[in-house]
Amino acid sequence: MHEAGIAERALDAVLAAAPADGSGPPSAISLRVTDPAHLDAEAVALHLEIALAERGWGAVPVAVSVDSVDCPACGAATRPEGEWPFCPTCGASLPEVAGSGIEIGATW
Numbered sequence: 219m220h221e222a223g224i225a226e227r228a229l230d231a232v233l234a235a236a237p238a239d240g241s242g243p244p245s246a247i248s249l250r251v252t253d254p255a256h257l258d259a260e261a262v263a264l265h266l267e268i269a270l271a272e273r274g275w276g277a278v279p280v281a282v283s284v285d286s287v288d289c290p291a292c293g294a295a296t297r298p299e300g301e302w303p304f305c306p307t308c309g310a311s312l313p314e315v316a317g318s319g320i321e322i323g324a325t326w
Contacts, residue, residue, distance in 0.1 A: 221257055225265040228322040237326050243275040244324035251284045253319035255303040255312035259284045262320055287312045 229247075236244070249266055251259040263282045270278050286295040291310035298304070303312045 221261040222265040222268075224257065224318055224320055225262050225322075226269050228318060228320055229266060229269050232322050232324045236324070243273070243278055244326050245278070246325040247278055247280045248321075248323040248325075249280055249282045250321040250323075251282070251319065252317060252321060253287075253315035254284050255287045255298045256314050257319045258301065266322070285315075287315070 232244075232247075247266070247270065249263055251257055251262055259282060263280060267276070267280055270276060270280070284297055286297050288295050289305035289308060289310055290313055292305060292308040294305055294307040296306055296312070298306075298312055304310065305312055
């Protein structure tokens with residue numbers, strides 16, 4: 219599942235930018251799914267929580283937000299469900315969003 223790799227790489231990038239003072243785990247993590255038409259938000263969140271738990275940071279809270287996608291055919295803003303990247307209003311394929319599809323931030 220590609221969500222696992224995406225979550226792991228994004229978390230690694232956030233941790234690489236951690237304070238150099240070795241202050242320990244972050245106090246909170248934010249996860250924003252910017253391409254919900256091609257990434258399952260629940261799967262990304264699950265893999266992020268697993269990656270945190272593997273580091274001994276299972277108690278770090280994760281706040282998840284999901285962007286909507288605008289249908290190029292009818293203009294409807296929607297949040298697609300899982301593996302169904304189609305507009306529920308008109309059935310058109312939803313566009314892929316540039317970038318990794320997620321953004322992860324941390325509060326230290």
